[in-house]
Structure formats: structure tokens, C-alpha cells
Amino acid sequence: MRSLVLALVLTTTTLQASQPPAAPDWTTLDAETLAHFQAIVRMDTTDPPGGEKPVADYLVGVLRKEGIEVQTFELEPGRTNVVARLKGTGAKKPLLLMAHTDTVNVDAKKWSYPPFSAERNSGYIYGRGTIDDKDNVVASLMTMVMLKRRNVPLTRDVIFLAEAGEEGTTRVGINFMVERHYGAIDAEYCLAEGGSVTRTGGQVKFASVQTLEKIPRALSVTARGPAGHGSVPLENNAVARLGEAVGAIATWTPPIRLNETTASYFKRLAGISSPEEAARYRDILSPDPNVSGPADRYFRKNEPRHWSTLRTSLSPTIIQGGYRVNVIPSEATATIDVRTTPDEDPAKFLELVRQVVNDENVTVEWAARDVRPGTGNANLSSDAFRAIEANLTRHYQAVTLPTMSTGATDMAYLRAKGMQCYGVGPATDTEDGPLGFGAHSDQERILESELYRFVHFLWDTVNDIAAR
Ligand SMILES: [Zn+2]
Incomplete structure (x- = not known):
């Protein structure tokens, strides 16, 4: 009896191995994608205050039901991070699929469909988080579920991280995971938000893959001079000096x-x-x-x-000084939002800015800011980048543009650890941003067909990177 069972098992295994796996039944799977997507868009995870737990619980439920190993991590109650892992042979280091479950806030009055309705209309799905970042959450979730169901043999572990706090405070999200639980998410490659496919007039124009980002810093510029009565103009008026310094900084063109x-x-x-x-x-x-x-x-x-992409950039954003109309204040300060290129030397750059200001009554110093770690370029000739590029061509017939974000993302923390991170995302219409439907806009929506295409793209890409 035992030998008969063994023989049957062997036969079945041999049969399975010799038959190519059936193509995914996307009609059924797209319906499943939609159901998960609508479920999590309907959960309000606006940050602040965050409160990602309902989405985390939902994801844990879906993953456990499939028999996938899953853990949760919280620095603060309700700010839940979810980590799931599918084991590979270990021949290669893991692949991490990362997405954030929180969203920016809403002004409900500005929405034609309620912001947490996940309403479908004329080919769109409306709701906060539909393109930032619940699209990535659901695409990564579906990829995990399908890998498990189809029992795909993997050369490397595939890890799913649904993180809290991206929009508000990284302290409870990526920072916490990197500092306290890095072992749970350590990987060679990471795919996360930050890229997109650009459509204009309904036609795909190109695909962007984020491979680098600038580092946010802040400069504090302070002018000092004698205080006095406003009725007696002074040559060293601190407010006037600060104005000149800010003007010089804003009109300066830092080197390319x-x-x-x-x-x-x-x-x-x-x-x-x-x-x-x-x-x-x-x-x-x-x-x-x-x-x-x-x-x-x-x-x-x-x-x-593009101008900002070419160099370290400076934007004056805050001016403080003075308290009544007839008093010349002895001090006035401006804050400058600086985005350094990753290879910029902050000390040398500071000297350049001081030369631009060139005023002994004005000091220029780096100011405190939640500086994300400096990062290197993700490798443009890695297996992962080649797989992403090949699948962007296959699914979108698009040229891939590697991009450096002028803004910062959570990938910076992972890149600082040496992980090769690539930002990807679904196709959006360039016309949609100015209409007020972009990420962080008054309203937010995704083309339903593009949500599905993104899931298909991610599925094939992850297979190319991690499947045997
Ligand atoms: Zn985002």
C-alpha cells in the first residue's frame, strides 16, 4: 500500500513538473483584486493620525487564509506593520515587496464621491489611497497569494511589507522596521512605490522607475542688525538684509x-x-x-x-522676523528647503551658499530636519532592473526611464542598508493631475483597467526575479 501511494505521489509530481503551469485566470483574479482593493480603500487610514490596524488585520486575514507565514510589528498601538514571507531555496537573497497602508488627509467637501467609498464610475475607482499607495498594497498582496496558491518554486524568499506611517511619521513605520526588525525584511532587492507609467491622451508615453532620490535638508539663514525705531531707517536693517540674502539664494543656479x-x-x-x-x-x-x-x-x-533633477536645489519656504510695525527687529530668519543630490558634500555646499549670500551680517547654517539617509544609485544593470524593464516593455510597450525623485521616499532607509530598491507604479493620465485627481490632490482615482494591468506587470516581474 505504502509503495502504491509513493508511486502515485511520484507520478503526480513528475506530471506536475513536466507540464508548464497554466496561465493565470485573470478574469477571476481581477475580480479578487477589485474586492481586496475596495475593501482596503474603504478603511480610513489617513495620517495623521494613521491607524493602519484595520487594513493590517485585513491583510493578515487574507494571507493566513492562504497559509502564508505572517507577522505584525507595532511601535505604537494601532500603527501596525505587516510582514509576510514565502520561502525560496535560499540560492539568492530575498526580494521585498513594500507598500504603505496609510494615506494623506482628505477634505471631504471636495470629493464628488465620498473619499472612502471606493466608488466605481466610468472606468475609474475613486478614493483616497487609490494611487498612493493602496494600489501597491493590493498588487503586492495578490502577487503573494498567487505565488502561494500556484506553489511557485522560488530561488529566493519573497517578503511582503505593508508599512505604517509613510505619510506622517516614518518613526512607526520604515524607521522602526529598519532599526528594530531589519532581519524580518532584509533583502537584495525591493520593489515599492515611486515609479509610474505616463499616459497622455490615453496613450502610454513612457515608464518611470525610481532608482535614486535626493536627500532633504534645511538651511537656516539669519540676518542680524541693530534694533531701532521704524521711523529712522537703518542701513543694517536685519529684515532688509535677510531679503537680499534670500533673493540671492533663490536666483542662484547651483552647478549641474x-x-x-x-x-x-x-x-x-x-x-x-x-x-x-x-x-x-x-x-x-x-x-x-x-x-x-x-x-x-x-x-x-x-x-x-528637470531643473531640480540636475542639481542640489534650494527653495525659500519660511520667513520669520519682526513683531510690530514701528520696531526694526534685531534679527530675522529664513528657512530654505534644500534637496541635495546624493553625491553632494554638505560642508562644501554650505560654503558655496555662504559665498552666494556674501554678507557678514548674515549667517547660514544647516538646520535640523528629519534627514533621510543618503543613498546610492540602484543598479541599472541588475537582474531586477532588467526584469522590470522587460516587463514594462511587455505590458506597456513603453521605454523605461530611470528617475531620481526630487522628493524622498521610504526606500531611502533601505538603500542606506545596501538594498537595491526600484520604485514602480501603475499608469496614470497626465491630464488627471491638473484636474485635481493626482496623489495628495483634492481627489484621487485610478483607472480600473490600469490597476489590473499593474497587478499583471508585478506578477510577471516578481516571477522573473524570484521564480526558479
Ligand atoms: Zn505614497
């Missing part, structure tokens, strides 16, 4: 600093742009300032994000 990501970005962008645009994207790569200069000045005026 290209890196692997940004150089590759402009080169590839030139390949898919109009001749006029392409000329500027090529010119900006020239080491000759006579060639790059006109393009740079054009970006400053017309493409400010």
Missing part, C-alpha cells in the same frame, strides 16, 4: 551634478521626444556650459522638475 540615473534618464528621454525637446535633453548632458546653458535656462523657466 549628473549621475548614472539622471544621465541615463535624459539620454533615454531624448530618444522618445520631439526633435526640439530631444535637442535640449542631449544638450544638458554636455560638459560644455555653452551647450548645456541654454537648455538649463529653458528648464528653469519651463521644466522646473
Whole structure:
């Protein structure tokens, strides 16, 4: 009897191994994606205050039902992080799929459909978090569920992290996980938010994969001078001096600093742009300032994000000084939002800013800020990047542009640990942002068909990176 059972088992195993796995039944799976997506969009996890636990509990329920190993971690009650793991052979280091479960706040009056309704209309699904970041949560969840159900043999562990606190305080989310539970999420590669596929007029234009980000810092600029009566103008008026210093900083053009990501970005962008645009994207790569200069000045005026991508940037954001109309104050301070390129030396940069200000009555210092760790470029020739690029071509017929975010993401904490992180995301229409439907906008929505396409893309990408 035992030998008969063994023989049957062997036969079944051999049969399974010799047959290619059936293609996923996407009609059924898309319906499942929709059900999970609507369920978690309907849970209010606006941050502050956060309160990600209901979504975390939901994810734990789905994962456990599939028989997937899952753990939760909380620094504070209700701020739950979920970690699930599917085991591979261990031949390669793990792949981490990360997404955040909190969202930014809402002003309910501004919504045509209630912000937590997950209402479907004319091909869209409406709700806070639909493109930031519950789309990534559900795509990663579906990938885990499908890997488990299909019993996909893995060369590396695939880890799922649904993290709290991304929009409010990373202290309870990624910072806590990296400092206290890094063993639970340690991986070679990470896929998370930060990328997108850009559509214009319903046509896919290109895909962005975030491979690098700038580092947020703050400068404090303080002017000092004699206090006095407002009726007697003083040459060293601190408010006036500060105004000049801020003006000098705001009109300064810091030197261009290209890196692997940004150089590759402009080169590839030139390949898919109009001749006029392409000329500027090529010119900006020239080491000759006579060639790059006109393009740079054009970006400053017309493409400010590109201008920022090229260098460390400075934006004056806060001015404080004075308390009544007839008193010249002895001190006035401005705060500058600085986004350094990852290779910038902060001490040397500070000296440059001081030279720009060039006023002995004005001090310039780095100020305290929640500085995310400095990061290196994610490798553009890794297995993971190649898999992402191949699947963007396959699913979107799009050219992949590696991008450096001007803003910061939670991937910075992982990159600081040496993890290779790639930001990916679903397709959105460029027309949707100005209409007020973008991430962090008055309203938020996702194209339902693009949610499904993103799940299909992620599924194939994860298989290419982790399946045997
Ligand atoms: Zn986000």
C-alpha cells in the first residue's frame, strides 16, 4: 500500500513538473483584486493620525487564509506593520515587496464621491489611497497569494511589507522596521512605490522607475542688525538684509551634478521626444556650459522638475522676523528647503551658499530636519532592473526611464542598508493631475483597467526575479 501511494505521489509530481503551469485566470483574479482593493480603500487610514490596524488585520486575514507565514510589528498601538514571507531555496537573497497602508488627509467637501467609498464610475475607482499607495498594497498582496496558491518554486524568499506611517511619521513605520526588525525584511532587492507609467491622451508615453532620490535638508539663514525705531531707517536693517540674502539664494543656479540615473534618464528621454525637446535633453548632458546653458535656462523657466533633477536645489519656504510695525527687529530668519543630490558634500555646499549670500551680517547654517539617509544609485544593470524593464516593455510597450525623485521616499532607509530598491507604479493620465485627481490632490482615482494591468506587470516581474 505504502509503495502504491509513493508511486502515485511520484507520478503526480513528475506530471506536475513536466507540464508548464497554466496561465493565470485573470478574469477571476481581477475580480479578487477589485474586492481586496475596495475593501482596503474603504478603511480610513489617513495620517495623521494613521491607524493602519484595520487594513493590517485585513491583510493578515487574507494571507493566513492562504497559509502564508505572517507577522505584525507595532511601535505604537494601532500603527501596525505587516510582514509576510514565502520561502525560496535560499540560492539568492530575498526580494521585498513594500507598500504603505496609510494615506494623506482628505477634505471631504471636495470629493464628488465620498473619499472612502471606493466608488466605481466610468472606468475609474475613486478614493483616497487609490494611487498612493493602496494600489501597491493590493498588487503586492495578490502577487503573494498567487505565488502561494500556484506553489511557485522560488530561488529566493519573497517578503511582503505593508508599512505604517509613510505619510506622517516614518518613526512607526520604515524607521522602526529598519532599526528594530531589519532581519524580518532584509533583502537584495525591493520593489515599492515611486515609479509610474505616463499616459497622455490615453496613450502610454513612457515608464518611470525610481532608482535614486535626493536627500532633504534645511538651511537656516539669519540676518542680524541693530534694533531701532521704524521711523529712522537703518542701513543694517536685519529684515532688509535677510531679503537680499534670500533673493540671492533663490536666483542662484547651483552647478549641474549628473549621475548614472539622471544621465541615463535624459539620454533615454531624448530618444522618445520631439526633435526640439530631444535637442535640449542631449544638450544638458554636455560638459560644455555653452551647450548645456541654454537648455538649463529653458528648464528653469519651463521644466522646473528637470531643473531640480540636475542639481542640489534650494527653495525659500519660511520667513520669520519682526513683531510690530514701528520696531526694526534685531534679527530675522529664513528657512530654505534644500534637496541635495546624493553625491553632494554638505560642508562644501554650505560654503558655496555662504559665498552666494556674501554678507557678514548674515549667517547660514544647516538646520535640523528629519534627514533621510543618503543613498546610492540602484543598479541599472541588475537582474531586477532588467526584469522590470522587460516587463514594462511587455505590458506597456513603453521605454523605461530611470528617475531620481526630487522628493524622498521610504526606500531611502533601505538603500542606506545596501538594498537595491526600484520604485514602480501603475499608469496614470497626465491630464488627471491638473484636474485635481493626482496623489495628495483634492481627489484621487485610478483607472480600473490600469490597476489590473499593474497587478499583471508585478506578477510577471516578481516571477522573473524570484521564480526558479
Ligand atoms: Zn505614497
